[in-house]
Amino acid sequence: MKMYFAAFCSILLLSPYSSGSPKGNIVHLAQTEEWLNLVHYRKNLASAGYKSQADDPGFFLSEQGQHSPEAELEATLNALRQPGEGDGHARCRFPARDRWLRSQLDLPATDIECPAYEQWREELNTETVTLVFAASYLNSPSSMFGHTFTRLDPPQDDKDTDLLLANTISYAADAEAHDSELMFAYRGIFGGYPGITTIQPYYEKIRLYTDIENRDLWEYQLNLTPAEVDMMLAHAWEIRERNFDYYFFDENCAYRLLALIDVARPGTELLAEVSTHAIPSDTVRWVVDKDLVEQVHYRPSAATKVSFALNHLPAGDQTLAAAIANGYIKVDGPEVQALSPERRAHLLDASYDYVRYQSEAEGWPRSFAAPLSHDLLRARSGISGTAPPPEPEVPQVRDDQGHDTLRIGHAGGRQHGRNYAELSVRPAYHDLLDPPEGYRPGAQLQFLRFDARLYTDNDELQVEQIVGVEIRSLSPRDGFFSPLSWQVGFGGRRSDTESGKRILTPYLEGGAGGSWRLGNRTQALAMVTGDAEVDSDLRRGYDLAPGADLGVLHQSPRASFLGGIRTKAWLVSDLHREDTLYLNAGWHLGRDMSIATEFQRKHHFDRYSSQWQLGLNVYF
Amino acid sequence: MIWKGQSGIAPHVLAATTNGAASQTVSMTLGIAGCETNASIQSMASLIDARGDAVAHDIAVGQGENLDAIASSLRIPQDQWPEFRSLLQTNFESIFPSTDVRSSHVVAEIVRILEQDERFKDHVA
Numbered sequence: 186m187k188m189y190f191a192a193f194c195s196i197l198l199l200s201p202y203s204s205g206s207p208k209g210n211i212v213h214l215a216q217t218e219e220w221l222n223l224v225h226y227r228k229n230l231a232s233a234g235y236k237s238q239a240d241d242p243g244f245f246l247s248e249q250g251q252h253s254p255e256a257e258l259e260a261t262l263n264a265l266r267q268p269g270e271g272d273g274h275a276r277c278r279f280p281a282r283d284r285w286l287r288s289q290l291d292l293p294a295t296d297i298e299c300p301a302y303e304q305w306r307e308e309l310n311t312e313t314v315t316l317v318f319a320a321s322y323l324n325s326p327s328s329m330f331g332h333t334f335t336r337l338d339p340p341q342d343d344k345d346t347d348l349l350l351a352n353t354i355s356y357a358a359d360a361e362a363h364d365s366e367l368m369f370a371y372r373g374i375f376g377g378y379p380g381i382t383t384i385q386p387y388y389e390k391i392r393l394y395t396d397i398e399n400r401d402l403w404e405y406q407l408n409l410t411p412a413e414v415d416m417m418l419a420h421a422w423e424i425r426e427r428n429f430d431y432y433f434f435d436e437n438c439a440y441r442l443l444a445l446i447d448v449a450r451p452g453t454e455l456l457a458e459v460s461t462h463a464i465p466s467d468t469v470r471w472v473v474d475k476d477l478v479e480q481v482h483y484r485p486s487a488a489t490k491v492s493f494a495l496n497h498l499p500a501g502d503q504t505l506a507a508a509i510a511n512g513y514i515k516v517d518g519p520e521v522q523a524l525s526p527e528r529r530a531h532l533l534d535a536s537y538d539y540v541r542y543q544s545e546a547e548g549w550p551r552s553f554a555a556p557l558s559h560d561l562l563r564a565r566s567g568i569s570g571t572a573p574p575p576e577p578e579v580p581q582v583r584d585d586q587g588h589d590t591l592r593i594g595h596a597g598g599r600q601h602g603r604n605y606a607e608l609s610v611r612p613a614y615h616d617l618l619d620p621p622e623g624y625r626p627g628a629q630l631q632f633l634r635f636d637a638r639l640y641t642d643n644d645e646l647q648v649e650q651i652v653g654v655e656i657r658s659l660s661p662r663d664g665f666f667s668p669l670s671w672q673v674g675f676g677g678r679r680s681d682t683e684s685g686k687r688i689l690t691p692y693l694e695g696g697a698g699g700s701w702r703l704g705n706r707t708q709a710l711a712m713v714t715g716d717a718e719v720d721s722d723l724r725r726g727y728d729l730a731p732g733a734d735l736g737v738l739h740q741s742p743r744a745s746f747l748g749g750i751r752t753k754a755w756l757v758s759d760l761h762r763e764d765t766l767y768l769n770a771g772w773h774l775g776r777d778m779s780i781a782t783e784f785q786r787k788h789h790f791d792r793y794s795s796q797w798q799l800g801l802n803v804y805f
Numbered sequence: 806m807i808w809k810g811q812s813g814i815a816p817h818v819l820a821a822t823t824n825g826a827a828s829q830t831v832s833m834t835l836g837i838a839g840c841e842t843n844a845s846i847q848s849m850a851s852l853i854d855a856r857g858d859a860v861a862h863d864i865a866v867g868q869g870e871n872l873d874a875i876a877s878s879l880r881i882p883q884d885q886w887p888e889f890r891s892l893l894q895t896n897f898e899s900i901f902p903s904t905d906v907r908s909s910h911v912v913a914e915i916v917r918i919l920e921q922d923e924r925f926k927d928h929v930a
Contacts (some may be wrong), residue, residue, distance in 0.1 A: 347877035349870055350848060388874065392855045534866065541858050544808075555808035556904045558858065562865035566897035569867050 211262070215255040221419065223282055225429070225444060226254050236485055238436060239426040240379070246275065248568050262286060269617055272484045281419035281448065299576040302422055309352050309384075311337040313479075314449075316405040316442065317353070318469050319394045320584045321625055322488070331465040331584065332394075333439045336387055336404065337418075349388045354421055356382050356441040358431040380431030380441070382424060391484070396545060399488035403583055405472065408479040409449055417449035439468040446477065453477070466614065469585040483579040487785035492540045493577040494535035495665055502528065507664055508535045509561070510543070512553070516560040519552070526568045532572055533565040539665060549787075587623020588776045588804040596781065596800020605638040607649065607800065617657065618749055620779055621740040627659035627708065628699065634676075648689055650678040659710055659738060661702040670710060671699045680718055681789050683759065690720035696734060707739040716753055722757035731756070736767075746770040763789045777804045807857035807906050846929065850877040850912045857908050861901055867894035879919070879928045888924060 214220055224244075226235040237244070237251045245251055249259035261282050264275030276283045277299035286292065315336040334355035338348060394400045409417065412541040429441065440463045443455040458471045472478060485493070505521065508514045509532075514521070517785045521529060528692060537558060544554035594609035611634035615624045626654040634652035639645070655674035662668060673695045679687040699711035712731040736749025748768035755761050783798040852874055853860050863869030867890045874891050887894065893900065900906075900914045919925040 312812050347870075347874045349852070349874035350878055386851065386855075388871075389855050396859070398857065520884060530866075534862075541808075541862075551808065555806075558808045558861075559901065559904045562861055562901065563898060565862075566865040566867075566894055569891060569894055573866075573868060 186710060210290065211258055212255060214286075215258040218435040218454070219285055219448075220254060220258060222444065222447045222451070223285060223423075224250070224254065225424075225521075227502050233463050238429055239424070239427055241432045244424070244427045246279075246321075257763040259288075261770075262290075265292070266723075270297045270299075271721055272299060272778075276781075277302050279423050281423055284416060284419055293353075305422060306418060309337050309418065311340045311352075312340040312411070312420060313338045314407050314409055314467070315415060316407060316472060318405065318584065319398070319400045320401040320403060320463065320466075321628065322399045322486070325597045331469075332400075333442055333465045333468060334388075334390065334438050335442055335445070339404070349386075349391070351387045353387050353390050354384055354442075354445075356380055356429075356431075358450055367545065378431045379428045380436070381428070382426075382441075386427075394486065395486050396541075397544065399486040399542075401486045401489055401580075402484040403585075404482040404484060405469065406482070407446070407472075409477075409479050413449040420448045421445060421470055439463045441469055442540055443471070446472070450477070451773055463553075464590065466584055467590065468572050470589075473585055485577040487542050487545070489536070489577050489748065491535070491538040492666070493540055494531075494574060497575060498532060498535055499528070502532045502535075503664070506539060509536045510539050510557070510665075511556065514674045516557075516564045521564075527571045530565065530568045531572045531574050533561050533568075536564070537561040560719070573798060580777075582622035584623050586776070588615075590619045591805040592619065592802050593805065594781060595803040596798050598783070598796065598798030598800075600638075600796045601794040604641045606641065607636060607638045607798065609634065609800075611635075611652075611753075611804075616655075617659075617738060617740065618745045618769055618779075618781065619804070620742065620771075620773040620776045621745060622776060623741050626706070626740050627661070627738065629655065629657040631655040647679070647732070648677070650676060652676040657709060659700040661700050661708050663702065665697075670712065671697045672712065672714075680720070681763075681787075681794075682722055683790050686722075688720055688722045689725070690718040692719075693717045698734075700738075704739075707737065709733070710736050710738060710749075714751075714753070714801070725759075728755050728758040729761070730754055742773060744770065744772050761790060763787065769801070778802070779804075807853075807861055807908060807911065808904065809858070841915065843929070845878050845880060846912065846916060849915070850874050852878065853911050854908045855899065857911070860911075864893045864900060865897050867891055875915075879925075881925065881928055885924065892918065892922060892925070 219744070220226075225238040227238060228234075230235055231490060232771065233425070234252060234263070237257075239245070239251070245257055246264050247253065247256040247258075250257035250260065261275065261279065261487045264278075265283055265286060267275065271277065272675055274297065276297050280299070280302060287294065298320070317334050319332040319334075321331060334353050336351050336353045338351050357380065357550055359381045359784050371620045391402070394402055400723075419470040424441075429436065429501055431437065439574070440456070440459060443459070443463070447453050447455050453475055455468070455471050455475065456467075495506060498506060502524070505514070509516060509521070521532065521619070524532065540558050540561065543549045544551065544558075565733050569733055592609070592611040594607075596607045596610075596791055598605055598607060609629055613632045614630045616629045616631055617627070631652050634655070636651075638647050638649045638651040640647065652674065653675070653676040655672075657670075657672040659670045660666075660668040675691075675693045677689055677691050680690045680692070694714065694716045696712040696714035698710065700708045700710040712734040714734050716730040717727065719727045732751065732753035734749060734751045736747060736751075738747045739745060748770075749766075751765045751767065753763045755763060765785055768784045768788075770782050774780065779802045781798075781800050781802050785794070787794050787796070852871065854887050856871060859869075860871045860875070863872035872890055872893065873886065876883075876886050896914075896918050899918070900911055902910075916929045919929045
């Protein structure tokens with residue numbers, strides 16, 4: 186740290202503001218991006234002036250500090266100039282402000298002892314900073330937005346250090362344990378949770394994301410210089426115990442980390458990219474776009490590893506692994522003993538990973554899983570000197586390299602003899618027929634999609650559908666894993682009536698079932714569904730329909746399709762069946778453009794109707 | 806307990822959508838019978854407490870990043886890691902004697918094994 190101090194002294198001499206008048210300097214400095222970032226000021230939307238996002242009086246040295254960059258700067262300067270030292274001194278409480286102001290103004294470059302800060306810095310022992318992105322997990326589309334935190338990496342040439350033991354800084358809502366999930370969502374969106382910074386060893390994060398939540402981690406090592414890392418940590422110290430109210434959509438985990446990077450490297454202005462929401466996966470794109478990344482490392486989750494390990498066993502050994510895991514044969518049974526040491530080692534490793542995964546994810550009872558785990562390892566400890574099993578390959582396309590999430594589509598089509606032009610806008614996130622690279626296969630999450638049609642025969646403009654939320658999660662079942670596939674959605678959509686009129690009705694739909702792999706990129710699905718619609722044009726004002734959906738989904742980088750048959754039995758207002766044959770396809774022209782086609786043949790109210798559509802989707 | 810039982814469904818729903826605060830399960834105050842509060846041993850203990858089943862796996866296999874992290878936390882020079890790994894692998898059954906073994910036993914036993922070994926005893930002193 187002393188080394189960097191020298192670097193700052195030399196900046197002092199070169200400072201462009203050292204000769205101006207003091208008052209003018211303060212006015213000027215208070216408006217610089219560096220100062221606004223250091224105190225987290227954002228321009229007010231409605232009125233002139235600023236407000237700091239910190240919701241904590243301890244973060245300000247002036248009483249007007251939350252609203253006045255100038256008053257805060259003046260108070261900070263005064264406090265920094267006070268004689269004295271020790272942890273309570275402003276220079277020790279605000280080392281980043283101190284550092285920056287000293288570089289801008291002609292302040293005496295006296296050294297100061299800050300025991301607590303220095304000890305903290307020593308414990309963190311940081312040379313480089315890595316941004317870690319927790320990707321979504323297959324059967325949890327709601328995790329699609331991802332999560333980010335930073336890891337503080339110790340010097341790589343230091344033999345006594347290890348990345349697993351490195352510290353991480355993350356920012357999260359400090360929710361009270363007794364709050365219900367609904368309350369949690371409400372306060373998360375409208376405010377009310379304090380946001381806190383936590384520092385934890387990396388292995389705790391790995392335990393959470395890799396072992397429990399089964400999310401792959403992408404580690405983006407940032408190319409910050411030592412002085413920039415120094416500034417980031419000095420600022421992390423300033424906000425360490427300070428409250429910034431937490432909002433899921435914008436001022437969230439990812440947002441605070443962007444703020445830290447902006448402070449570390451002035452001019453980056455990552456926060457300027459945030460408009461209404463900061464989706465963690467988008468924030469990673471911005472960091473990559475601003476050339477902040479030195480290298481990227483992939484860390485597969487427990488689920489990724491275990492399916493890879495099982496798939497790489499010879500076919501006969503897969504059967505053995507299943508038999509061991511289910512307790513049909515003993516760990517030291519003759520079938521296992523007959524294998525060569527290396528094959529036996531790989532079999533035991535994969536079986537252990539599988540048993541651990543099942544007890545973690547599927548709640549296998551401990552009374553069964555723990556003795557089996559122990560037996561597997563005891564047998565494994567007798568085999569040494571074998572080559573380590575192969576590791577899962579790094580996905581060719583990272584999550585941040587997938588298509589952008591705002592989709593705008595334009596299409597022309599024909600509905601039961603009428604031609605139309607359609608415009609579709611979808612702010613987030615991904616559907617099954619979008620270019621699949623960088624997204625989990627079989628997962629779909631759409632928010633606030635809006636489709637409108639202009640019928641050309643009478644120039645009638647119609648809202649076709651408004652999707653509030655639509656989630657689909659199709660996870661193939663096999664001999665080892667039996668996940669449930671499910672879907673849920675609500676919004677408004679056009680629905681047929683007996684008279685032939687298509688009315689816009691609110692709907693709620695859901696479904697559950699299974700999916701089975703037919704090929705590397707193809708799966709078959711079978712779902713039991715339920716639909717509800719509400720409208721005054723329906724005889725009783727609402728209608729309910731149990732139903733079924735059978736289909737085949739194929740997703741590849743060039744093209745995707747989803748086709749099948751769907752049947753619904755409407756029960757309340759009318760007794761009638763609605764049977765649909767559907768085929769939807771997307772031809773992907775790269776990752777940011779796709780030709781989308783739809784075809785539907787429907788039998789409803791004892792008549793047949795067809796619809797087809799052809800259009801272009803572009804991703805921004 | 807090293808091989809914990811888990812339900813594991815709830816975190817998928819909650820943590821994912823909301824980035825809620827991760828629960829902090831381990832504290833540095835972990836009481837380890839018969840061990841002095843040596844910082845490097847504490848660091849190893851916290852790791853074992855957090856990811857006991859992964860550590861157990863690495864010790865049984867005689868390699869892996871969790872085992873390396875333990876070697877690193879005990880400040881064992883890298884050229885001695887192969888010997889360290891195989892020493893623990895050989896002693897798997899005394900480190901993990903039963904299904905219900907607790908992390909405090911695991912830590913104490915690793916320390917005991919290292920204390921009895923000329924090559925490593927200085928690292929747990």
